[in-house]
Amino acid sequence: LDGLSRLDSLLEQTKNLGMHSIGITDHGGLYGAIHFYRKAIELGIKPIIGCEMYVARKSRFDKIPSEKSPYHLTVIAKNNKGYSNLVQLVSLANLEGFYYKPRVDRELLTKHSEGLIILSGCPSGEVPELISQGNIEEAKETANWYKTTFDDYYLELMNHDHVDDLPVINSGLINIHKELDLPVVATNDSHYVKQEDAEYQDLLVCIHTNTNVNDNGRLRMEDNSYYLKSPQEMTELFKDIPEAISNTMKIANDCNVTIDLDTPQLPKFKTPNNIPAEQYLSELCWEGLKNRINNITQIEEDRLKKELDVITQTRYADYFLVVWDITHFANESDIKIAVRGSAAGSLVLYSLGVTNINPLEYNIVFERFLNIERKEMPDIDMDFQDDRRSEVIDYVVNKYGKDHVAQIITFGTMGARASIRDVGRALAIPYSEVDRIAKLIPTRLNITIDEAISEMAELKEIVETDQDVSNIVKSATYLEGTIRHSSTHAAGVVISENPLNEYVPLQKPTKGEEDSVSMTQYDMDSLSALGLLKMDFLGLINLTILSKTMELVNTNQNTKLDLDSIPLDDMKTFELLSNGETSGVFQLEGSGMTRYIKDLKPNSLMDVAAMIALYRPGPMEHIDTFIKAKHGQIEVKYLHEILKSILEETYGVIVYQDQVFFIAQSFAGYSMGEADILRKAMGKKIP
Numbered sequence: 001l002d003g004l005s006r007l008d009s010l011l012e013q014t015k016n017l018g019m020h021s022i023g024i025t026d027h028g029g030l031y032g033a034i035h036f037y038r039k040a041i042e043l044g045i046k047p048i049i050g051c052e053m054y055v056a057r058k059s060r061f062d063k064i065p066s067e068k069s070p071y072h073l074t075v076i077a078k079n080n081k082g083y084s085n086l087v088q089l090v091s092l093a094n095l096e097g098f099y100y101k102p103r104v105d106r107e108l109l110t111k112h113s114e115g116l117i118i119l120s121g122c123p124s125g126e127v128p129e130l131i132s133q134g135n136i137e138e139a140k141e142t143a144n145w146y147k148t149t150f151d152d153y154y155l156e157l158m159n160h161d162h163v164d165d166l167p168v169i170n171s172g173l174i175n176i177h178k179e180l181d182l183p184v185v186a187t188n189d190s191h192y193v194k195q196e197d198a199e200y201q202d203l204l205v206c207i208h209t210n211t212n213v214n215d216n217g218r219l220r221m222e223d224n225s226y227y228l229k230s231p232q233e234m235t236e237l238f239k240d241i242p243e244a245i246s247n248t249m250k251i252a253n254d255c256n257v258t259i260d261l262d263t264p265q266l267p268k269f270k271t272p273n274n275i276p277a278e279q280y281l282s283e284l285c286w287e288g289l290k291n292r293i294n295n296i297t298q299i300e301e302d303r304l305k306k307e308l309d310v311i312t313q314t315r316y317a318d319y320f321l322v323v324w325d326i327t328h329f330a331n332e333s334d335i336k337i338a339v340r341g342s343a344a345g346s347l348v349l350y351s352l353g354v355t356n357i358n359p360l361e362y363n364i365v366f367e368r369f370l371n372i373e374r375k376e377m378p379d380i381d382m383d384f385q386d387d388r389r390s391e392v393i394d395y396v397v398n399k400y401g402k403d404h405v406a407q408i409i410t411f412g413t414m415g416a417r418a419s420i421r422d423v424g425r426a427l428a429i430p431y432s433e434v435d436r437i438a439k440l441i442p443t444r445l446n447i448t449i450d451e452a453i454s455e456m457a458e459l460k461e462i463v464e465t466d467q468d469v470s471n472i473v474k475s476a477t478y479l480e481g482t483i484r485h486s487s488t489h490a491a492g493v494v495i496s497e498n499p500l501n502e503y504v505p506l507q508k509p510t511k512g513e514e515d516s517v518s519m520t521q522y523d524m525d526s527l528s529a530l531g532l533l534k535m536d537f538l539g540l541i542n543l544t545i546l547s548k549t550m551e552l553v554n555t556n557q558n559t560k561l562d563l564d565s566i567p568l569d570d571m572k573t574f575e576l577l578s579n580g581e582t583s584g585v586f587q588l589e590g591s592g593m594t595r596y597i598k599d600l601k602p603n604s605l606m607d608v609a610a611m612i613a614l615y616r617p618g619p620m621e622h623i624d625t626f627i628k629a630k631h632g633q634i635e636v637k638y639l640h641e642i643l644k645s646i647l648e649e650t651y652g653v654i655v656y657q658d659q660v661f662f663i664a665q666s667f668a669g670y671s672m673g674e675a676d677i678l679r680k681a682m683g684k685k686i687p
Helices: 008-018 031-040 081-096 107-111 128-132 136-149 166-181 194-208 229-237 243-254 279-291 298-316 316-331 340-346 348-350 388-399 416-426 431-439 450-454 457-465 467-479 524-529 540-557 571-578 591-600 605-615 619-629 645-652 657-667 672-683
Strands: 020-025 044-056 070-078 116-119 153-156 184-186 337-340 382-384 405-413 483-495 534-539
Touching: 008 020, 008 031, 020 031, 020 070, 031 044, 031 524, 031 571, 044 081, 044 166, 044 243, 070 081, 081 107, 081 116, 107 136, 128 136, 128 166, 136 153, 136 166, 153 166, 153 243, 166 184, 184 243, 194 416, 194 467, 229 243, 279 298, 279 316, 279 348, 298 316, 298 348, 316 337, 316 348, 316 382, 316 388, 316 534, 337 340, 382 388, 382 540, 388 483, 388 534, 405 524, 416 431, 416 450, 416 467, 431 467, 450 457, 450 467, 457 467, 483 524, 524 534, 534 540, 591 605, 591 619, 605 619, 619 657, 645 657, 657 672
Parallel strands: 020 044, 116 153, 153 184, 382 534
Antiparallel strands: 044 070, 070 116, 337 382, 405 483, 483 534
């Protein structure tokens, strides 16, 4: 809540202004670095990655009152070694030096100095602060220390109105530049993209500091100069010292960081006698398949061979072994586990005991999970009983090492309702008025303010007729989507071959014990782009309930109840569901779902599966067609005779993504890989 610049508009404006490079230096973190890098490269702009670091006044381990306001320092990665050092510095600042802010100190800066370009910082930097206090000799000593520690050290000049001591600081910096022969560089403190965004930035600062625009003593930016300025504006501002401008170009030219987004960085699984991972996986699979299926037919043999071949070609054998090992640990420890999603289409995972569904019995395709034509890692999402999830994470940490495992960060953004409430508070509008507007926005996930206005006539009318409401909504629409906070992802865990802080900046989790597993500063998408193994370990209360139920049955009935041997054609169960007794049944609770289940009167597991697929995220408008067709109340129709064999089990309605596969294959002659691209685009609604 400190900077309003969004990457897309920032990079577009950079291009519009005729600039070929741009750097970001967020405070104390590298959260957006990968998104920034990828988008900049896409637009043909050179991304310069840096961080405005906090430097402890003495030691990063000191936790004393003076350390509540550390110095600022602009640190930029010059090359790949510099990027690696920057990542390490940010991690150590957060993991070792955190006290109100993540801090480095001179010891860390000396140790990780290679490949970095250092600028003396804003008025809160050490050298500028010493100048403003009149300690010129000490300022020179400090500048000299940086000069001898780093190959590239610049004195940073800024030009903003209404900043106390800035003229004095700039004058002092120019004197040091002459005395110590240190280069100067012009920078512009930029918090938003365009000059007219200043009023929204002001509101953002109010939201951040929990104040309002009428509060005279609040933190604020005194003018509207904190935007992305053009080369012409900057040249004019620093016309008295032109080398400060030419040095910005020199730094840009000197910076050449390339981040590898093509090589998977998977952990290596330690196999017996160090045999190849592919060989060990194959042995486990063939042995497992014999244990699970009495008479293996040619169909199963061919499918297993095909899957193992694809896994070898995509070089994911280690990944499958990691998953097998985690599942094996959970099963041995009697921790209830379930695997969600497209992983059910893998006979390899069934053979390994990771899933308990034979995909051939249900005609589930493997290519939806993994295929040669898709250049991304498969997802194996694992659910564990929530009261024992931590045991699984502890096992993974012990197996691969604490510095190779981390939880994943996630970012909360300002949604439609929250934006209106936040802006109303910042503008000092009475709560009752703001509440009335916020409540007119439907409580639908990810709804935008613009969508709400087009859907709700009452909201549209008051926006058009009431100027105050119009101002709130206009500002809220602008701030909507701004990142408000970070938190620990409910399920995400990342495991790497080399220590994680070689690729990813780390910090302490938002909630947790002092010695708990670290959290990444990069989100799921960024970690995927880096080729790291990210896994979903979701704690699920339903599995805990099942586990406790089994314990109670085993104790009180003296019966060894086994979930995997429960019959799937028990008519009493279907009667129970048909009567609407669905409370506590995963995905069948809720009034809407219960009503449909009563109408459907399921008599097979496939009926239940189809209803869940139609209701949650599926084509709900076809639910009535499905129910009526099942009960023979309407004739089953197929748009084409080819569809009959694909849609017969679902009464002519396209219910499953797997059916999309087969249709694309049959109609268009697509390969399985091509059909998967179409399926994914449909699932994600990408026109």
